[in-house]
Amino acid sequence: MxxxxxxxxxxxxxxxxxxxxxxxxLLPAGTIVYIFLFKMMSFMQSRLGPMEAGPYGSMxxxxxxxxxLQKEDIVPDRADxxxxxxxxxIVLVSTFLLVVVVPFGPDAFFTNFETGVFYALAVSxxxxxxxxxxxxxxxxxxxxxxxxxxxxxxxxxxxxxxxxVMGVVIQAGTMNLQKIVVAxxxxxxxxxxxxxxPYVVSQFVGFIIFMIAIQAELTQAPFDMPIAESELVSxxxxxxxxxxxxxxxxxxFATAGVFAMIASxxxxxxxxxxxxxxxxxxxxxxxxxxxxxxxxxxFTKMMLLVFIIMWxxxxxxxxxxxxxxxxxxxxxxxxxxxxxxxxxxxxxxx
Amino acid sequence: xxKVPGLIKGLGVTLGTLFTTATKGSNTVQYPHEKETPPIxxxxxxxxxxxxxxxxxxxxxxxxxxxIYIEAHKELAPPRRExxxxxxxxxxxxxxxxxxxxxxxxxxxxxxxxxxxxxxxEYEYSEPNISDLLHDKTKLSEWMETVPEAPELESGxxxxxx
Numbered sequence: 001m002x003x004x005x006x007x008x009x010x011x012x013x014x015x016x017x018x019x020x021x022x023x024x025x026l027l028p029a030g031t032i033v034y035i036f037l038f039k040m041m042s043f044m045q046s047r048l049g050p051m052e053a054g055p056y057g058s059m060x061x062x063x064x065x066x067x068x069l070q071k072e073d074i075v076p077d078r079a080d081x082x083x084x085x086x087x088x089x090i091v092l093v094s095t096f097l098l099v100v101v102v103p104f105g106p107d108a109f110f111t112n113f114e115t116g117v118f119y120a121l122a123v124s125x126x127x128x129x130x131x132x133x134x135x136x137x138x139x140x141x142x143x144x145x146x147x148x149x150x151x152x153x154x155x156x157x158x159x160x161x162x163x164x165v166m167g168v169v170i171q172a173g174t175m176n177l178q179k180i181v182v183a184x185x186x187x188x189x190x191x192x193x194x195x196x197x198p199y200v201v202s203q204f205v206g207f208i209i210f211m212i213a214i215q216a217e218l219t220q221a222p223f224d225m226p227i228a229e230s231e232l233v234s235x236x237x238x239x240x241x242x243x244x245x246x247x248x249x250x251x252x253f254a255t256a257g258v259f260a261m262i263a264s265x266x267x268x269x270x271x272x273x274x275x276x277x278x279x280x281x282x283x284x285x286x287x288x289x290x291x292x293x294x295x296x297x298x299f300t301k302m303m304l305l306v307f308i309i310m311w312x313x314x315x316x317x318x319x320x321x322x323x324x325x326x327x328x329x330x331x332x333x334x335x336x337x338x339x340x341x342x343x344x345x346x347x348x349x350x
Numbered sequence: 351x352x353k354v355p356g357l358i359k360g361l362g363v364t365l366g367t368l369f370t371t372a373t374k375g376s377n378t379v380q381y382p383h384e385k386e387t388p389p390i391x392x393x394x395x396x397x398x399x400x401x402x403x404x405x406x407x408x409x410x411x412x413x414x415x416x417x418i419y420i421e422a423h424k425e426l427a428p429p430r431r432e433x434x435x436x437x438x439x440x441x442x443x444x445x446x447x448x449x450x451x452x453x454x455x456x457x458x459x460x461x462x463x464x465x466x467x468x469x470x471x472e473y474e475y476s477e478p479n480i481s482d483l484l485h486d487k488t489k490l491s492e493w494m495e496t497v498p499e500a501p502e503l504e505s506g507x508x509x510x511x512x
Contacts, residue, residue: 043371
């Protein structure tokens with residue numbers, strides 16, 4: 001956006017960035033809910049899903065949003081009202097903060113700064129705070145259990161996620177997400193540069209660990225113990241109704257979209273196509289039309305990754321709480337550490 | 351790691367169902383637009399054949415939910431044979447089934463000794479007002495039209511004793 005909006009005054013740029021952020025968060029969230037939650041899940045269960053609102057039920061989401069907005073905003077008597085009302089907003093804000101570093105094209109980005117990966121991992125854990133205070137301020141034992149489970153889970157899976165990303169950072173030699181994209185698309189594998197060098201190939205272990213970790217970070221099944229509707233009555237969301245519940249709901253799927261975008265940037269080459277296809281050598285050669293095609297490529301890759309996340313969500317039953325913790329601390333983290341070690345050795349050798 | 355083949359197989363099941371639904375259609379029907387015919391012995395609604403009812407109260411007493419209300423009075427009917435004593439018959443004043451209470455156990459149909467109650471597979475009688483679910487004897491008799499013919503007895507089965 002820097003390049004595209006050079007002549008626009010600062011206030012205009014800020015406004016356009018806010019609008020762009022809303023689109024980049026809410027559009028994927030809506031698409032994910034309709035295509036995956038409404039349709040794919042139904043088809044996997046041999047039913048059709050919503051069919052009445054709009055053609056093939058495509059307007060169902062608007063009906064749901066309208067329904068939620070009409071509902072009463074209930075705050076329990078014993079709840080800590082101010083914090084209770086704040087919690088869902090904190091969760092959603094962390095998603096909006098996350099999308100800021102995602103590059104969508106050579107010039108189409110919100111910010112482009114050197115420690116992008118570090119920033120993304122840092123703000124993604126802000127949502128833990130929102131969930132924890134939602135659980136605690138509800139004055140409900142189910143909510144508290146759900147909130148504590150969420151905190152334990154999100155902290156446990158933050159580690160393998162960070163460690164998995166470390167492999168990519170070592171290989172790319174930069175923490176700037178834009179430069180990671182360029183490094184993947186201008187690289188070559190064993191001298192063959194037809195498909196560039198997406199890190200999903202050389203960092204396959206890291207990719208698997210990252211996908212498992214974001215499955216848990218998003219509290220999607222089989223890692224949905226914090227929500228666990230059959231035992232904890234939806235955990236930290238028990239006491240929420242109306243538009244606050246809606247914000248939690250949007251937050252869940254918007255975060256799924258944004259995490260999938262970050263995963264596609266880190267492992268699938270983000271917005272780019274292999275530069276050799278069009279004879280580009282560096283980021284300055286890239287034609288301007290990539291600013292419009294790039295977001296579409298990004299969107300496709302995001303949908304592919306969200307498909308995998310949702311596919312696993314709809315297929316597997318919930319793990320037990322202790323199995324979840326053991327899997328993170330005894331399984332993923334050692335493997336991730338080994339992955340970092342091997343990556344750094346190979347990086348030094350070659 | 352021993353569980354990995356099973357996990358992959360599970361993913362295959364859901365993906366397979368996805369494609370079957372997309373190509374061959376779903377197992378469900380879009381209810382108000384298309385309807386399935388319920389099986390002939392479905393427990394949809396209970397119909398009353400008034401002429402057979404003697405208001406013996408057996409159904410009402412055996413109902414676990416107490417959802418059958420019967421009121422009747424006695425009347426004298428002409429004798430069967432010339433010069434006989436006039437007969438005493440029970441005439442129904444009220445026969446109501448409250449479908450808001452009914453749990454469709456069918457004990458009343460089983461217990462009726464005079465074949466006055468029948469199951470009908472009709473199921474579309476929901477009401478916006480719960481009190482309208484109380485069906486009186488006129489409405490219960492109308493359901494008789496929807497009662498299917500009794501199926502043929504199996505060969506060798508005992509004929510019903512008259």
